Amino acid sequence: MKSKIEIQRVEKSKIDSVDFDNLPFGSVYSDHMLECDFKNGEWQTPVIKPYSPITLDPSAKIFHYGQSIFEGMKAYKDADENMMLFRPLENCKRLNKSAERLVIPPIPEDIFMEGLTKLLEVDSDWIPKNEGSSLYIRPFIFASGNGFHASPADAYKFIICTAPSGAYFAGKVKVLIEEKFARAANGGVGFAKAGGNYAAQFYPTQLAIEKGYNQVIWTDDNTHQFIEEAGAMNIFIRINDTLITSPTSDRILDGITRKSILQIAKDAGISTEVRKISVGEVVEAAKNGTLKEMFGTGTAAVISPIAGFGYQEKDYDLPELDNPFAAQLKKQITYIQTNKAKDFYGWRVFV
Numbered sequence: 595m596k597s598k599i600e601i602q603r604v605e606k607s608k609i610d611s612v613d614f615d616n617l618p619f620g621s622v623y624s625d626h627m628l629e630c631d632f633k634n635g636e637w638q639t640p641v642i643k644p645y646s647p648i649t650l651d652p653s654a655k656i657f658h659y660g661q662s663i664f665e666g667m668k669a670y671k672d673a674d675e676n677m678m679l680f681r682p683l684e685n686c687k688r689l690n691k692s693a694e695r696l697v698i699p700p701i702p703e704d705i706f707m708e709g710l711t712k713l714l715e716v717d718s719d720w721i722p723k724n725e726g727s728s729l730y731i732r733p734f735i736f737a738s739g740n741g742f743h744a745s746p747a748d749a750y751k752f753i754i755c756t757a758p759s760g761a762y763f764a765g766k767v768k769v770l771i772e773e774k775f776a777r778a779a780n781g782g783v784g785f786a787k788a789g790g791n792y793a794a795q796f797y798p799t800q801l802a803i804e805k806g807y808n809q810v811i812w813t814d815d816n817t818h819q820f821i822e823e824a825g826a827m828n829i830f831i832r833i834n835d836t837l838i839t840s841p842t843s844d845r846i847l848d849g850i851t852r853k854s855i856l857q858i859a860k861d862a863g864i865s866t867e868v869r870k871i872s873v874g875e876v877v878e879a880a881k882n883g884t885l886k887e888m889f890g891t892g893t894a895a896v897i898s899p900i901a902g903f904g905y906q907e908k909d910y911d912l913p914e915l916d917n918p919f920a921a922q923l924k925k926q927i928t929y930i931q932t933n934k935a936k937d938f939y940g941w942r943v944f945v
């Protein structure tokens with residue numbers, strides 16, 4: 595970084611207007627944000643400033659060609675006021691993987707990490723301590739440079755905003771296995787956290803919601819025979835006592851929660867398999883009673899149990915188990931994230 599990060603503080607904090615006992619997900623924003631410009635071929639020194647609107651030219655390329663990528667992370671606080679992040683460098687690396695695919699200049703690790711750390715120090719009072727709540731962190735980069743020429747922009751903005759948040763889903767979700775639409779294709783941008791991937795999900799998801807489901811289970815774009823992701827989460831399927839998840843590919847986001855859960859499950863003695871899993875196998879397992887659990891994993895939702903799924907106009911319910919893997923694994927990962935358990939993996943990073 596060329597110089598010290600400048601901090602412009604709010605005149606009056608909004609924090610007293612926030613009900614920390616009833617936090618929604620991602621719609622109440624902390625006092626400050628970090629903003630950093632890419633211009634003249636390099637990233638400038640970021641500033642931390644009051645959370646405020648951004649002014650852009652109508653010809654900014656983000657509006658026309660969708661060069662936009664983001665990350666999702668969380669900060670936690672324990673009873674002793676220690677502030678923690680979970681595997682933050684993984685988010686920085688993935689942001690830069692997404693950046694490469696969308697021809698966005700990579701963000702230097704020191705800007706990402708020092709910027710984030712300083713922002714969290716400035717807004718430390720905004721990190722919730724209640725169980726089930728955390729400070730959701732949204733780093734993002736978009737093309738702020740102008741022009742209708744369909745080519746990469748010459749200017750970008752990297753911003754980090756934070757939002758004290760409660761649960762993403764209120765309870766178990768009912769999902770629809772997708773037979774027609776796809777969120778990603780071979781050779782496409784599915785592995786990147788590109789804004790456009792989510793825009794492409796809205797229409798099929800809306801159709802599923804109209805039919806009474808909460809989310810779509812994405813299948814491969816070619817045959818729709820293989821299970822890929824669960825909405826904006828990776829998916830785990832338990833058949834008998836084996837936990838199965840699809841391998842990552844250029845269609846699937848390499849989720850940080852997914853790989854952490856795989857590791858925790860293995861170390862807890864749970865049999866795990868990373869392999870392609872067909873819709874036929876899941877339907878068959880539901881019919882013969884060997885399908886025990888399905889759940890999604892992601893930063894926002896942590897672990898979201900699935901109550902049942904729809905496929906070819908039929909609904910299949912999952913059994914109610916006494917001590918499901920989903921609950922056991924959720925407890926373990928959140929205990930690591932919130933400093934309630936020993937972190938043998940070195941995943942927890944104190945701010």
Ligand code: PLP
Pocket residue numbers: 666823825826827828847848849850851852891892893894
């Ligand atoms: N898959 C998609 C499409 C996502 O948007 C997310 C959310 O970040 C995930 C999976 C889970 O990734 P992570 O566990 O890194 O949050």
Ligand code: COI
Pocket residue numbers: 665666667792826892893894895
């Ligand atoms: C996350 O889990 O952090 C995500 O980015 C998913 C998002 C669509 C809420």
